[in-house]
Amino acid sequence: MNLIEARGVGKLYFDTDPPTVAIRGADLVVKAGEFVSIMGPSGSGKSTLLHILGLLDKPTEGEYLFAHRQVSTLSDKELASLRNEKIGFVFQSFNLLPKTSVLQNVLLPLGYSQVPEADWMSRAKAVLEAVGLSHRLGHETSELSGGEKQRTAIARTFVTQPEIIFADEPTGNLDSQSGETVLKLFEKFNAEGKTVILITHDEKVARFARRVIRIYDGKIIGDEVLI
Numbered sequence: 001m002n003l004i005e006a007r008g009v010g011k012l013y014f015d016t017d018p019p020t021v022a023i024r025g026a027d028l029v030v031k032a033g034e035f036v037s038i039m040g041p042s043g044s045g046k047s048t049l050l051h052i053l054g055l056l057d058k059p060t061e062g063e064y065l066f067a068h069r070q071v072s073t074l075s076d077k078e079l080a081s082l083r084n085e086k087i088g089f090v091f092q093s094f095n096l097l098p099k100t101s102v103l104q105n106v107l108l109p110l111g112y113s114q115v116p117e118a119d120w121m122s123r124a125k126a127v128l129e130a131v132g133l134s135h136r137l138g139h140e141t142s143e144l145s146g147g148e149k150q151r152t153a154i155a156r157t158f159v160t161q162p163e164i165i166f167a168d169e170p171t172g173n174l175d176s177q178s179g180e181t182v183l184k185l186f187e188k189f190n191a192e193g194k195t196v197i198l199i200t201h202d203e204k205v206a207r208f209a210r211r212v213i214r215i216y217d218g219k220i221i222g223d224e225v226l227i
Contacts, residue, residue: 004030010061037209045218088157147178164195
């Protein structure tokens with residue numbers, strides 16, 4: 001099943017004269033269960049493309065379908081509902097609540113979900129065990145290493161069991177060993193049948209995926225399936 005279908009998608013910013021072109025003529029299909037990296041240098045448009053694909057922004061040109069729904073026809077409320085039910089995000093900055101425990105950070109998104117409250121604690125503890133942080137439940141986020149903070153952020157994303165995760169430079173603030181641990185968590189998530197789209201400028205990171213899409217100056221210039 002095609003989860004993502006972009007046809008001639010473009011993004012222009014009209015606060016300059018002439019308008020700034022961030023994305024131009026992007027054609028892209030991602031099937032459910034794929035592990036895809038979108039790779040390009042800084043300023044290439046990859047994060048803008050992620051924001052469009054993740055329903056955080058709308059294209060100014062072309063057509064975008066998410067789970068067979070035409071995004072341009074959806075209200076802000078409908079977009080927010082889709083993001084909440086089907087999409088998870090992991091960013092380079094961990095965005096954890098300060099002076100709050102690891103467990104409380106992971107419990108937070110469940111309050112906005114359809115998961116019964118009686119299941120929140122077991123769900124949060126299970127996902128923290130999966131990312132190797134069972135021993136850190138009561139620790140404040142300020143007491144964690146960079147790798148532990150990112151694993152907490154990933155657990156917070158996994159806890160609602162989204163269909164797709166968008167990860168924007170998730171290893172950018174990590175040392176190589178912590179970064180590899182984080183990438184293996186995405187591999188594990190994908191092995192469970194979920195879709196992962198990873199944004200990176202790093203060739204080594206990109207090749208953790210099974211498919212590499214290359215973007216340059218806002219245009220998709222390559223699409224390689226890895227063996």
